[in-house]
Amino acid sequence: MSVFLDNAATSFPKPDAVYQAMDAAMREVGVAPGRGGYRQSLAAARIVFEARSALARFFGVSDSSRLVFTHSATESINIAVFGLLKPGDHVVSTSVEHNALSRPLHLAAKRGVEVTFVPSEACGVVSEQDIARAMRPNTRLVALAHCSNVTGAVQPIAGIARVARQGGALFLVDAAQSAGFFPIDVEQIGIDLLAAPGHKGLYGPPGTGILAVGPGIVLEPLQVGGTGGSASNPEPPEQMPERLESGTINTPAIAGLKAGLEFIEATGLDVIRARETALVDQLLAGLSGITGVRLYGPLQGERGAAVSFNVEGHDPAALGYLLDSEYDISVRVGLHCAPDVHRSIGSFPEGTVRVSPGFFNTESDIDFFIKALREIIS
Numbered sequence: 429m430s431v432f433l434d435n436a437a438t439s440f441p442k443p444d445a446v447y448q449a450m451d452a453a454m455r456e457v458g459v460a461p462g463r464g465g466y467r468q469s470l471a472a473a474r475i476v477f478e479a480r481s482a483l484a485r486f487f488g489v490s491d492s493s494r495l496v497f498t499h500s501a502t503e504s505i506n507i508a509v510f511g512l513l514k515p516g517d518h519v520v521s522t523s524v525e526h527n528a529l530s531r532p533l534h535l536a537a538k539r540g541v542e543v544t545f546v547p548s549e550a551c552g553v554v555s556e557q558d559i560a561r562a563m564r565p566n567t568r569l570v571a572l573a574h575c576s577n578v579t580g581a582v583q584p585i586a587g588i589a590r591v592a593r594q595g596g597a598l599f600l601v602d603a604a605q606s607a608g609f610f611p612i613d614v615e616q617i618g619i620d621l622l623a624a625p626g627h628k629g630l631y632g633p634p635g636t637g638i639l640a641v642g643p644g645i646v647l648e649p650l651q652v653g654g655t656g657g658s659a660s661n662p663e664p665p666e667q668m669p670e671r672l673e674s675g676t677i678n679t680p681a682i683a684g685l686k687a688g689l690e691f692i693e694a695t696g697l698d699v700i701r702a703r704e705t706a707l708v709d710q711l712l713a714g715l716s717g718i719t720g721v722r723l724y725g726p727l728q729g730e731r732g733a734a735v736s737f738n739v740e741g742h743d744p745a746a747l748g749y750l751l752d753s754e755y756d757i758s759v760r761v762g763l764h765c766a767p768d769v770h771r772s773i774g775s776f777p778e779g780t781v782r783v784s785p786g787f788f789n790t791e792s793d794i795d796f797f798i799k800a801l802r803e804i805i806s
């Protein structure tokens with residue numbers, strides 16, 4: 429029995445329709461969208477258009493041309509950070525960010541942007557009031573992850589959106605762990621820039637991501653090149669999404685992402701979240717019953733589907749190795765690309781064992797994992 433419990437990294441497996449859509453797009457369309465007037469290219473463009481429209485609807489983006497396809501949440505965040513910020517601007521972020529956001533901010537700081545990392549409480553949640561206190565007259569951006577990939581802690585983004593707006597700043601949300609888990613309506617919440625991966629909760633393939641850019645926000649592109657139209661202009665086009673999407677788009681991957689979203693809509697976000705939450709509750713109960721286990725992050729209330737723990741006297745890396753080699757259970761160990769989170773919760777430098785169930789896991793997967801862990805540490 430092989431058990432995959434690393435859905436916070438990339439969801440696996442995908443719904444069958446995702447594999448089928450990618451296969452069909454490769455075989456039947458398989459060309460660059462928007463680069464030719466012939467039927468095959470138009471069919472590719474239709475897939476991309478329909479995927480863009482569906483994702484825009486899903487995230488409450490009324491103008492779908494402002495939803496850009498990228499390769500990952502990381503790329504989306506980089507486009508937002510470097511496309512927006514100038515030397516002298518100030519950014520408010522937090523001490524519990526993934527490197528996908530903290531590294532771009534550290535690099536921006538080297539280039540003359542001021543950055544404040546607001547510390548979190550012990551459970552990994554950041555208070556709206558602390559964000560408000562960090563705001564300055566030159567704060568151009570408030571940027572943070574909606575949900576932690578280490579602790580599952582959820583930030584109060586609606587309140588933080590109001591703080592950002594009142595302070596005249598834009599609000600960038602890294603929804604890597606919340607897209608496809610919590611409902612997110614960018615216009616209702618007041619999110620100006622939403623970065624999300626396609627390959628986690630949206631069930632698309634690796635190498636997909638999106639960036640939603642609010643009305644009127646003009647970002648400098650990170651890369652420029654061919655966009656299909658406006659070819660005689662040496663400058664990148666003004667119009668979206670072309671401005672931020674130069675180069676040939678990965679149509680088969682986007683076809684897969686579209687099928688992933690259709691799966692979510694057909695199944696129901698509430699149903700998906702309820703199932704994953706039940707698995708997380710089972711996991712937390714099972715782990716709490718093991719002597720020597722220390723759990724991190726919120727133990728009750730609203731949380732995401734990543735659960736981190738350590739076992740007294742055991743190295744997390746060794747536990748992960750034994751779970752894989754002896755039981756064929758895939759979990760992630762170490763810092764999970766988020767060292768600052770571990771510094772905040774007290775698990776730096778060795779990190780934690782992270783278990784992240786997904787929609788396709790079962791109760792018996794969790795039972796098997798708990799039994800395996802008990803055997804390893806006994």
Ligand SMILES: Cc1ncc(COP(=O)(O)O)c(C=O)c1O
Pocket residue numbers: 436437499500501502503526528529573575576577602604605624625626637
């Ligand atoms: C909170 C968070 N932000 C950003 C990322 C980066 O996502 P991607 O791999 O799509 O770049 C991850 C991935 O684990 C994440 O958990």
